[in-house]
Amino acid sequence: MSSIAIxxxxxxxxxxxxxxxxxxxxxxxxxxxxxxxxxALFFVENNVSDGTDSRIESLLxxxxxxxxxxxxxxxxxxxxxxxxxxxxLEEIGxxxxxxxxxxxxxxxLVALQRKLAQKxxxxxxxxxxxxxxLPNADVKIFLTAKPHTRALRRYKELLEKGMEADxxxxxxxxxKRDERDMNREISPLRQATDAYVVDSSDKDLDDxxxxxxxxxxxxxxxxx
Numbered sequence: 001m002s003s004i005a006i007x008x009x010x011x012x013x014x015x016x017x018x019x020x021x022x023x024x025x026x027x028x029x030x031x032x033x034x035x036x037x038x039x040a041l042f043f044v045e046n047n048v049s050d051g052t053d054s055r056i057e058s059l060l061x062x063x064x065x066x067x068x069x070x071x072x073x074x075x076x077x078x079x080x081x082x083x084x085x086x087x088x089l090e091e092i093g094x095x096x097x098x099x100x101x102x103x104x105x106x107x108x109l110v111a112l113q114r115k116l117a118q119k120x121x122x123x124x125x126x127x128x129x130x131x132x133x134l135p136n137a138d139v140k141i142f143l144t145a146k147p148h149t150r151a152l153r154r155y156k157e158l159l160e161k162g163m164e165a166d167x168x169x170x171x172x173x174x175x176k177r178d179e180r181d182m183n184r185e186i187s188p189l190r191q192a193t194d195a196y197v198v199d200s201s202d203k204d205l206d207d208x209x210x211x212x213x214x215x216x217x218x219x220x221x222x223x224x
Contacts, residue, residue, distance in 0.1 A: 002027070002121045004216065005129035005137035009178050009189060010097070011150030012143045013200050013208065014125040020209050022123040023072075025216070030067065030116055031074060032126035032133070033096070035109055037087040038065050038078045040095040051102045060108055067116070090158075097177050100127070101184040127181055130192035139219045140195035141212055147174050149201045 004021065008014050015031055022029035043049075046059055066077045076084050086092065099105055113133050116122060126133065130140035151171035158165040181189040191197065196215040200208045 001118060003117050003134050003137045004123045004139045004141070005134045005192075005195075006123065006125040006141045006143055006212075007127060007130050007189070007192070007195070008125075008141075008143035009127075009145075009150070009174075009181065010093075011154050011174055012145045013153070013205065014143050016205055017143060017200075017208055017212065018123045018125040020205060021212060021216075024209070024213065025121070025123070027123045028069075028116075028120040029074060030113060030122050030124040031076075032109070032113055032124060032129065034074070034076045034084075034087050035065055035067075035113070036096040036100045036105075036126075037092050038076050038083055039063065039105055039109070040092050040099050041083055041086055042078055043099060044092070044095065051099065056102065057104060060104055063108065065109070065112065094173070094177075097180060101180070101186060103186050106186055127189040128187035130195050131190060132187040135192075138223070139216050140192045141215065142191040142195040142197045143208070143212075144197065144199055145201040147171055147178070150174055 004027070006014050006018050006021075015033065018031070019029050021027075042063055043056075043059070046055070048056060048059065062079070064079050068075050068077060074084070075082050076087060110133050113124065117124065117134055124134060130137055130142070148171055151167055151174050154170050154174070155165050155167040178189070196212075198208060198211055203211070
């Protein structure tokens with residue numbers, strides 16, 4: 001099986017690129033961010049607000065997350081329920097970053113993610129895929145963009161959904177999330193030493209995909 005790991009900060013475009021890349025290569029796309037959002041949703045539904053709650057360990061024993069595809073679209077299943085439509089709520093995204101720093105949460109999801117990569121050719125994106133989840137991935141990409149660029153993308157996305165948004169608040173939140181992700185004790189966000197760095201600040205999706213495909217081809221050519 002072959003695996004491609006894409007890491008980077010929030011809003012860098014990892015999900016969009018990973019989806020496009022997996023479609024181009026015929027690989028399965030694993031959205032680890034959606035998996036952590038599903039954990040956050042699960043905790044919210046069980047009235048858990050932070051990592052100090054004594055029920056976390058016992059609740060994790062009842063947590064089941066799976067991914068399936070219908071008509072080419074990824075569905076995230078939480079304890080038998082399709083929760084895909086609930087995962088892009090702004091509050092769930094903030095809580096996902098907080099809960100992902102809990103060791104027992106990461107341990108459970110990393111084991112699941114590795115199992116998926118053993119069964120299929122995958123493109124997997126997240127914060128620590130190349131450094132922790134799949135350290136032996138065939139190709140490692142670190143996708144980044146300037147904070148303002150990332151905030152603007154999120155702002156436009158929310159407006160298109162008919163939701164109110166303040167770009168300054170979004171940018172401030174992105175900067176805080178970067179700080180939290182880079183400085184957490186467990187699996188912090190960082191660039192793998194053998195990763196290709198791609199800055200999408202001044203590139204559209206097609207240009208970013210073209211650059212990544214160049215690196216993928218070069219890496220696979222080196223192996224053959």
